[in-house]
Amino acid sequence: MKWSQTLIPTLKESPSEAEIESHKLMIRAGLIRRITAGAYAYLPLGTLVLNKVIAIVREEMNRAGAVEVFLPSLQPLDLLEESGRLQVFGDDLITFEDRHGKITALGPTHEEIITDIVRNEINSYRQLPITLYQIQTKFRDETRPRFGVLRSKEFIMKDAYSFDLDYEGLNKSYKSMYDAYCRIFDRCGLDYLVVEADSGAMGGDVSHEFMVPSPVGEDVLIRCPKCGYSANRERAEPAPLLQENHAALRTLKEIPTPNKHTIQEVSDFLQIKPHQMVKTMIYISNGQPVAVLLRGDHEVNETKLTKVLGQGAVALADQATIEQVTHARVGFAGPVGLKVEIIADQAVSVLRNFVTGANKSDMHLDNVNAERDFNISRVADIRYVTTGDRCKICNHEINISQGIEIGHVFKLGTKYSDTLKAKFLDANGKGKSMIMGCYGIGINRIIASAIERSHDENGIIWPLSLAPYKIIIIPVNVNDPSVMQVADHLYDDLTNVAGMEVLLDDRDQRPGVKFKDADLIGIPLKIIIGKKFTETKEIEIKLRKNGETFQTTPDGVRPKIELLFKELSKSS
Structure with a gap:
């Protein structure tokens, strides 16, 4: 191609809206142009790179035995209602009403569509296993689109779905896709990590994320430099903390803390460290209030908490409920005297003589101790891993960094085949639910990740496989x-x-x-x-x-x- 015959509108300066290098360089090098918030046009150079990525993905998916399909972007809401995910997507779902008054969604993902097709077209064990995939545009109404194509409302994904007779078959399909992902990212010239992950809205019990380490990544990586344990922030588990000290239990006492509501305000006022405090958070689970205890310097991991409580979702209680449960203003809740179920993080269970709210306005309690002063209903890991935590496998101190998610594989099991009734007849004529897996790759994210990892002050440095x-x-x-x-x-x-x-x-x-x-x-x-x-x-x-x-x-x-x-x- 001759430069004079194509369109390569390079820019000397970075656009003001671009925050990270990949966004700046994709615009300056003439790969993309912003059309509206969260939506970009790919110009000739960008389209060439995009097609290089798609070709690699397609080749490796075909090599792994997956079969390509192409599904519609338009999705009827009744399928999302049938699977129970209409509320899960919530405001992220982009919908519109057509001329007939029917509300339709622009597909955020395609589990429901593919399962609907398979339940209507496959009914015998002789037709399984099968893995279907597509490369398609997805839509999600991001609250704050940013970082160019890394976080946009419209993006291109490769999504694949495996259907197996049993869990042994799922394990084989999962391994096949996992290996294909490694080949794809190797061919794209990416330095990546594979980490344990939480399945989130997709469901299932087992999942892994493929992450490119990057300081601009919105995902948090937890890694052990000694044994190699790695997980994302939602999934990572710390080694249990040991008893902090074996000091004698001191006398419980009330301390006035006028207008001191937050952990930082109280710890500064009392001249103690935040980790010597326990915060009490009131959640609603199955319609009932539950008290959740965490060390003052820790954050609740609602994904873990949801699993502990066995609920589809949990939510913080509103102000009125908190005041009704604790008989105090917000900011002074504590476990002593509470008449609700108490879930304590493991780090709380090993503390002694700590400070909590007193369930009285402008008052806290000092020298609080579990068992003596209140009873814990359940002890569980319900927090995010933080700096200073140690590896659950080898007890070495873990590293915390950031990364860009470029791929995610899930073992879904029967989450969708049960709800959508995707069944087959086995060799004995008995109806069984298909065992499913789901496998996604962010095509646009591969491009941005490659640039984030490979550029200098003069511009992009493409790997040979992706260069336009x-x-x-x-x-x-x-x-x-x-x-x-x-x-x-x-x-x-x-x-x-x-x-x-x-x-x-x-x-x-x-x-x-x-x-x-x-x-x-x-x-x-x-x-x-x-x-x-x-x-x-x-x-x-x-x-x-x-x-x-x-x-x-x-x-x-x-x-x-x-x-x-x-x-x-x-x-x-």
């Missing part, structure tokens, strides 16, 4: 017939004879502009026909990644590039 063009030919002076003659010859030879992906910068621009644009769009190899060619007939080949340069004659260009491609492919 692998080579850019830069004739420094397009008005010199001898320069353009060799540029055109190399372009024809590399494109039409060797079958390589080449961009010829045939613009009549200053050399500095061409070099800066070439670095900005990140093409792996530059062929420069400049001053040296006019003097010695030598052509310069330069690597974008490390700036290494090579000199050759026009006849030596293709052999040298073929050799460099082999070396780059090995190192990527």
Whole structure:
């Protein structure tokens, strides 16, 4: 492709709305343009990269035995109601009313659609197992779209769904998809981690996330540098804490704390550390209030709490309920004297002589101790892992960092096949629910993650597998017939004879502009026909990644590039 025949609108400055490097560079390099909040148009370079990612994903999914389908973006609400997920998606669901008064959703995901198709088309064990996948646009009404294509309202996903006879079959399907994901991300040149994850709205018991470590990632990674244990923040479990001390139980006493509501306010007022306090949070579970106890420096993990309580969802009680349960203003709740079920985090169960609210306005209690002063109904891990926690496997101190989720695999079991009645007849003629798995990849996120991990102050540095063009030919002076003659010859030879992906910068621009644009769009190899060619007939080949340069004659260009491609492919 010649630069003059395509659309590559590069920018010198970063747009004001772009917060992270991938967003800035995707706009500056002319890959995308914002159309509205959370929706982007892919321009020619961006479309080429997008198609490279899609091709890799499609090849590896087909290699793993999955079968491609293409499902509609429009989804009837009755399927979401049937599965019980209409309320789960809530305001994230984008809906509209058509001319007939029917409300339809733009698909946030496709578990219900694919299960509906399979329940109507597959009824015998002879038709199983099968894995179906698609590459499709999804829609979610993000409250605050940001970071470009990393968090948008409209995004492209590869989603796959496996249907098996039993859990042994699910394990095989899951392993097949897991391995395919590793091949996909390896081919995309990404440094990634696989971590244990919570299944969230998708359901099921087992799931793993594929994460690219990045300081701009919105997911939190918990990793043990010693044994390799890794999980996301929702799933991670710390090693149980030991008894903090074995001091004698001191006398319980009330302490006035006028207008001191928060952990920080009270700890500062009493000159103690937040971890010496216990906060009491009132939740509603199954319509009843429940007291949840956490150490003052810890945060409740509502995903874990929901599982402990065995509910589809839990919610913090409103002010009126809190005051009714505690007989005090919000900010002074404590476990002593409460007449509700008390769930305590494991870290609370090992504390002694701690401070809590007194269930009296402007009062706290000091030297509170479980068993003596109140009874714990259940002890469980209901908090987020935090700095200083240790690994549950080897007891080494864990690391906490950030990452970008690029893929997620779930063992769904019968969550959807039970509710949507996707059944088959086994060899004995008995009806059974299909055993399902679900496997998603964020296509757009792969692109942004690759840029976040591979760029410099001059622009993008594409891995060979994702680059929109692998080579850019830069004739420094397009008005010199001898320069353009060799540029055109190399372009024809590399494109039409060797079958390589080449961009010829045939613009009549200053050399500095061409070099800066070439670095900005990140093409792996530059062929420069400049001053040296006019003097010695030598052509310069330069690597974008490390700036290494090579000199050759026009006849030596293709052999040298073929050799460099082999070396780059090995190192990527």
